[in-house]
Amino acid sequence: MKKKDLFLIGILLAAGIMGFVVFKGIQKSASSNEQILKISVDGEMYGEYSLKNKQEIKIGNTNVCQIEEDGRVSMIEADCPDHLCVKQGKIKEFGESIVCLPNKVVLEIVTDDEKTEKIDSIAK
Ligand SMILES: [Zn+2]
Numbered sequence: 001m002k003k004k005d006l007f008l009i010g011i012l013l014a015a016g017i018m019g020f021v022v023f024k025g026i027q028k029s030a031s032s033n034e035q036i037l038k039i040s041v042d043g044e045m046y047g048e049y050s051l052k053n054k055q056e057i058k059i060g061n062t063n064v065c066q067i068e069e070d071g072r073v074s075m076i077e078a079d080c081p082d083h084l085c086v087k088q089g090k091i092k093e094f095g096e097s098i099v100c101l102p103n104k105v106v107l108e109i110v111t112d113d114e115k116t117e118k119i120d121s122i123a124k
Pocket of ligand 1: 078079080082083084085086099100101102103
């Protein structure tokens with residue numbers, strides 16, 4: 001009898017947690033579709049920054065990128081030999097990216113919803 005009770009409680013708890021996660025997920029996708037700048041270095045997440053905040057971001061000791069007032073992102077400094085990333089200009093739209101191959105730096109514009117999914121796929 002006791003074992004059966006524990007089993008039932010376990011199921012109820014699991015169902016509760018699942019319901020909570022689903023609810024959170026719905027809440028999140030309904031709340032925002034904000035565009036964010038995702039920076040990764042050598043395949044690892046370096047940081048995520050809202051395009052709404054004007055700022056300069058130092059990426060390690062090798063690159064510096066900039067978010068402008070209107071949400072445009074550009075690489076403004078890099079110590080790579082070709083400077084292709086700096087020459088790539090500005091990105092603003094979802095899905096666009098700037099890549100610095102020698103330094104393995106990737107700037108990518110994603111949406112708030114997209115980001116957890118992308119982190120998952122990197123982890124795999
Ligand atoms: Zn570069």
